Amino acid sequence: MPDNVVMESVDLGGGRPSGSGGALGNGGRGDNYSGAASVPQRTYVTGMMIALGGILMFFMALVSAWIVRKGFPNSDWQPLGIPRVLWLNTLILAASSLALTRSRRCLLAGRDDEFRHWWGVTTILGVFFVAGQLLAWRQLVARGVLLATNSSSSFFYVFTAAHGLHLLGGIAALLVVAFRPPRRLTLDTATEVVAMYWHFMGGLWLCLFVLLLVGK
């Protein structure tokens, strides 16, 4: 027998290929992928995880730029007074995540009306969050702190704008699932991926907020 020939047992199983990802809990995975023309439901979850990886990298680039800039020697870094409404916004966003979790639990338990109710609450809280961020901007502008005023203000606006735009995307997704859910995904999968995205945005905001507070 030639060197290094490994006689592997043949995997004839019609089920999931081994080594695939998606170790994210269970619940309504849909078909095992076995060559059927439809995309398995777990693929959407995988896709969302990967997308979140890219988004995380994007924000990490911005944050590292901020850290570097702050750390310049002889720095003319002028710390920014964080508008107090941001505390309220953070609470609102946290509450929206709780509402979303509640909503999904209702869906999984079959309580459709409550699912829709809490889904709506999440959406409204999300809108309030964005409104609150805009209010924070207005307060800063009133103080004379604009995008180009100094480095710390530039970063503040960039952080909040980038996060806010992503959150608007999340709100759009919430609305789409509510009114025109995509046909290829089961409602369970659709709500699962939106929830992943929403919680990620909440966690991201928390990190950014803490950074802005601590980094004065």
Add this chain to the structure above:
Amino acid sequence: MARRERGSATGPLLLALLLTLLVLATVYAFAAHLYPAPPPITSDAVLVDRQYNLTLYVTGAVFILAQLGLAYAVLRFRDRGQRARFTRGNIAMEILWSSATVFTFVGLAILGRNAWAEVRFTPPASDAIQVEVTTNQFVYTFRYPGADGKFGMLDSTLVNAPAGNPLGLDPNDPAGKDDIVVPTLTVPVNRPVELLLRSQDVVHNFFVRELRLQQDAVPGMVIPVHFTANQIGKYEIVCTQLCGLGHSRMYSILNVVSQFDYESFLKRQAAGQ
């Protein structure tokens, strides 16, 4: 199927020949020093050259072996109706050549440390002559501190090259009154020189081939480099960092002169002020 398996030898022969020619031409071109770098004029530059040559020998050996190995393989194992030798690999060989590679590359990196450290980690001697180098689109301006040994303050809002103040020297600062501002760099031989690189507008660079030394000049920073030239002569300074439409025309001269000539230079400049 057996008849079609046999290919002609022209292709493999030609390929092997071209690879061999490649090796011969490359070895010749390097060995004949057809377009060499100019001779080094500092001991640090000699270290750089040594590291370059060491790298050349090591990579050259690998280059020759690999390209000739490829030539041999395509010739020897061309389809002559034989059966291919089935193998999935050889762990022992993998370990062997991976270790050899690690050893070689890391070894080179370690050996190269000194040439870098001498210039970058070791500060210049305390009696080094300081010259400030200011770059902008598309000229070099050199400033000596003058008799008081102190550089005058600069103010970017005072920059006015047509009026004779290209660096923005603050007229209210007495330390700047004796600063010497010239378009070429004159230094004495065998004396340590520290250059303080600055830029007024975009990223430029200071490169002298004979020093084997280059450094970007970044606006907002003052970046020191040092050298001790051991040979009198005129050497060209060029900008290697793309700085705009005049990039290829941005150059100056490094004038390494005797100690006597250097002092004359300083006196002439001071008298002219």
Add this chain to the structure above:
Amino acid sequence: MSAASRLEHAPREAPKGFIRCYVFGTDHKVIGLQYFFLALAAVTIGIILSLLMRFHLVWPMAHLPFVAGGIMTPEQYLALVTMHGTIMVFFVLTTAPQSAFGNYFLPIQIGAPDMAFPRLNMLSFWLTLTAFLLMLAAFVVPGGAPISGWTAYPPLSGLGEIAGPGEGIGQSIWVISILVFCFGSLLGSINFISTTIDMRAPGMTLMRMPLTVWAWFVTAILSLLAFAVLLAGGILLVLDRSAGTSFFLPAGLVVNGEPLAHGGGSPLLWQHLFWFFGHPEVYIAILPGMGVVSHILANFSRKPVFGYRAMALALCAIGFMGFLVWGHHMFVSGMNPYSGLAFSVLTMSIGVPSAIKTFNWLGTLWGGKIQFRSPMLFAIGFVSFFVTGGLSGIFLAQPAVDTMLHATYYVVGHFHIVMGVAAIFGIFAATYYWFPKMFGRKMDETLGKLHFWLTFVGVYCIFMPMHFVGVAGGIRRYADSTGANYLAALQPLHRFMTFAAFITAAAQLIFFYNFFRSLRKGERASANPWNATTLEWITSSPPPPDNFGGHYPSVYREPYEYSVPGAHQDFLPQNLAPEDLPRANEEPRNA
């Protein structure tokens, strides 16, 4: 039995109508071809730009008919430099190996009917095409194309028009184009990664994936992480240019005698962000080529890839380490010199998995039964160029040596040999190899070989002399030799390179002729003209819309089972079940 484990499904129909099928198609094969032709257009433009550059370097005072004023100005030369680099790196080297061939063949090679998210895939292409059109628009806007190189270092790229011609609208459009390209790439990566993770055929474990799939998979991960960072940096640059911020612009700037009121940004910050993207980017350009080369070397040596597991791991190692070495572009930038040493050690280390791959390619050839077809010639050529280009990188990886070679033609020679030659040879190899599958016809073999010989010699003639120009002190991005006096002595080398460039470019016409003629008049190809083992060869040429006509395969063995002792033929397709293997004198069942 195997028939039962293969799922039957009604074959998918292609959408009707040219527009729905080929313009707004979501079929990954259509999208792959769209990317391919985009890259083909881009490389044509890129080559023309480079010929103009090489011409100018030898005859700077020549009157050119299409240039306003007759003689090319330095800023026009720099615009050529910038656009040549940008178009080649983004729209050829990031597009063809990954987005074109990857889109076409990844799903087929893993036995899937399409990518995971076909409509997202279509959107990715449209974003990339939009980016390309925006990039081309930079040529025709007032002020012309930017002059800051594909690297766009601020302050030169961040100051607007006062920094130079082309730095106004041209630079702005350039940055917007890049941002749009980033989005296209990011969305494409999501597709590639999800598809590879979740849509493999039964039996296709990670260790049974073809190395092309491994390469596309790792490249997609690199893309996802690297383009996200470029996106961030690009947005900050846009803000500096148009919103008065100072992320990259320091205080105290004086441009053309005018002091500017910026506040303490750092040009080095851009360099860090850019190269954190930029170094993985060059691995994005080369990794798919490495996968294709492994694939083709095995096929035409009639042997398994030597050390398949090591090859897969090496791809992952190169990908991972590619994120740790960006500082080697910044040794003389003003970065902390101690960081320089750290980056140097890491960069030398990345040579190890690269060397492993090279040894294993030689090992694949060794003891083989080598068939010299066009795809194989280009694959072998790739190995030669990767050795040369990789070794020249060793010089640049050491900061002390880099100090004399940084920004000289040595660097230009190095990166052209690895990217402008090796990666391109990977694209050529893939094209010749997969042309029969994509179009159902064969390319002409004689023309293919002629193309190879001329190109192989030609590109060595163009790019080897660059190393000597560099060692002698020839500086890159120089429009002419009117500055330092020592540059004149290098003109003979430039002349030689220019002649070689024109001849080699002309030789590419053979490829174009062969390609387009074979599309219509090439000899018809069977399903498996190369007697290959991987899944793309079990389906028709070209494949049906759902890739397998409803009969999705299961996978029973490794991807490169060539010349297995005791087998009935010298290749075992991945989908051939063990119970379908013929005994000694039988014909194979269900082959």
